[in-house]
Amino acid sequence: MTKNRVFAAALAASAAMAVAAPASAQVAGIATINTMEVITRAKAFTTAESQLDTTYKPVRDQIQARQTKFQTDARALIATIDTNKDGQVSEAEEQAAAARKDPNYTQLMTLQNQANEEIQKLQMPSILAELFAFEKILALYDAAQMSVVNARKVNVILQPEAIVYAPDAVDISDAVVAELDKTPTVAITPPANWQPQQRTVQFQQQVNELKRRAYQLAAARAQQQQQQGAAAAPGAARPAAAPATKPAKPEPR
Template identity: 90%
Template sequence: MMKNRVFAAMLAASAAIVATVPASAQVAGIATVNQMEVITRSKAFTTAETQLDTTYKPVRDQIQARQAKFQSDARPLLATVDTNKDGQVSEAEEQAAAARKDPNYTQLMTLQNQANEEIQKLQMPSILAELFAFEKILQLYDAAQIGVVNARKINVILQPEAIVYAPDAVDISDALVAELDKTPTVAITPPANWQPQQRTLQFQQQVNELKRRAYQMAAMRAQQQQQQGAAAAPGAAAPAARPAAGAKPAKPEPR
């Protein structure tokens, strides 16, 4: 899938490309590794992501449908709050509608709150499933790291950014991926009343940020390709003007 290829490309760009070297080439007991890059390269991670996409696709379709319904229901109400009819609801217009207790604005807020609550309920099982898989993968990573540390007699592991210069031998990413791949799958169904560790929540946030950046990059590339195609077409119209700086959508979609 395109999003996975872009995601993988961004991860590759965030870490140095290294050659596989024998354990005897380890430099003075010092090693470097990018934990995020290693985990997201592992079979357990990529398989879990595929399983989650497949298992929860119907729920994600429901969420998209609910978001679309909110947008449809909100459109006529937003038009009444947009008093200067410029197609945007400014902060001042929103505050004015709230201050005068505009019934349309009140109804809009009610619709948004209802949509948010429903979407959060729909999202929760898939969020917990992802967290459960991530926690299992992090546990595998811990065990893999201990195995590589003992095998290579490593005393110190540093983030790659902390090193000004080092030979390729200090990077143990490939060794850790190989160790992780000995367990190619993890469960994605948490037991009842299971709660994730704080470390797992932080890891999920990091993954989501990488995905967000990957989606932005993919969107920018698609837009550039469209613009290049339009410019190459004979008689193509001039590209549309960009929205004014600071312009904001009429109302954010519920998440």
């Protein structure tokens, strides 16, 4: 499954998907639109995400390498704090190590802070680039929505989940996507000292949450397929019931 298809699946699981709308007048001036679904379907959004993935892949590889280095350097120190030897450091074990001023714990915190600082510095250019692209796309969305509102004489726009029943003509999502797609690309390089609007930061947080859910869905489906494949293998013991699966922790972007 491609990244975009998994992302769409997460969106479908988290919000009501808009229904395709015919090019007819709105009902009593009322319309519905799923803003997040519309923006993430737009060519400008998918193209920007692809460009960011390509442009900042070397940096993301550096980040992954730095995370791996910290995990390697920290392994021996963590083992000394893990007093019950269960392979994990509980909150109680961490508090106990801090209380007794364990030098291994102090060194571990130093390594973690150093890694975090380096990773944040590496991440900042790509984060700003994504925010810059998103701010451009949000401005395009505002203009596209207003164009459709004026063309269809819409007086009120509601989220789809706020509607118990409405005919298909109420939804304007496809019309706004079509208007958005008249501008298929946006810039991803912010000027010096550029700062994003709060709205843009909030939108990026929503996108990141959808990506997290997408990774969880993909991991859960992959695990389910593995279990089904193992159950169907010749000579495999058939389980009495399918075990519950816990979604894997998503990989960082």
